[in-house]
Amino acid sequence: MSKTKKYKKGEFLLYQGEVCKSSFWIEEGITRKYYMNEKKEVTTELLFKHDLAVAFSSYVSNQPSREFIQAITDVTVSCMDKHAFQYLKINHPQRIQLDLLMTEYYTMWLEKRLFNFTPSAPWKSISYSLRNSQISYAIYRLPILLLIWEFPWKH
Numbered sequence: 001m002s003k004t005k006k007y008k009k010g011e012f013l014l015y016q017g018e019v020c021k022s023s024f025w026i027e028e029g030i031t032r033k034y035y036m037n038e039k040k041e042v043t044t045e046l047l048f049k050h051d052l053a054v055a056f057s058s059y060v061s062n063q064p065s066r067e068f069i070q071a072i073t074d075v076t077v078s079c080m081d082k083h084a085f086q087y088l089k090i091n092h093p094q095r096i097q098l099d100l101l102m103t104e105y106y107t108m109w110l111e112k113r114l115f116n117f118t119p120s121a122p123w124k125s126i127s128y129s130l131r132n133s134q135i136s137y138a139i140y141r142l143p144i145l146l147l148i149w150e151f152p153w154k155h
Contacts, residue, residue, distance in 0.1 A: 002080040007071040013053060014069040019062055020055035022079050029075030035067045046072075052102065053077070 004027070007013060013024055013031065024031075031053050033045040044067065047053045058065035059082060085095070 002078045002084075005077050005079050007075045007077070009071055009073050009075075011071050012068060013071065013075075013077065014055055014065055014067075016066060016068050017064045018058075020058035020065050021082050022054075023059065023082070023085070024053040024069070024077040024079055026051045026053060027076040027078055029071060029073045031069055031075055032072050033067050033069050052106075056106070 002025070005024075007029075014020055016035065026047055026049055028049060031047045032043050033047070033053065033055070034041045034043045036042070053069050055065040055067050055069065057063070085099075
């Protein structure tokens with residue numbers, strides 16, 4: 001019930017203000033989630049192969065997303081429509097367990113990020129993301145401007 005989609009570097013999987021109606025399983029490439037704050041881009045997540053990209057609050061509440069999801073390399077995703085996933089959960093109750101498990105793991109991951117966040121050194125968050133990703137060599141593929149934004153000499 002999922003569809004494979006390809007996005008070129010720079011294309012958006014989701015725009016701020018759109019309702020997130022799909023989840024995106026990253027099969028290949030790197031995406032980022034970010035929002036705008038006083039006309040500045042604030043990157044909140046880097047997502048790699050085998051990560052799930054979704055604007056969670058928008059997806060659950062059917063409200064417009066506060067964030068963008070953007071391909072920062074060419075990306076291949078397996079896209080699952082929310083209604084199709086709901087249908088699967090109704091007709092295959094074991095999918096409810098999968099949904100709950102994914103939500104619990106996301107919550108634990110987010111909690112770890114919060115505990116590791118240091119407001120005086122935001123560059124540590126990207127370091128944490130890369131150390132804990134399955135593709136730590138991905139730093140070589142990230143746009144240099146994204147890396148510069150995260151490092152301490154800007155402060």
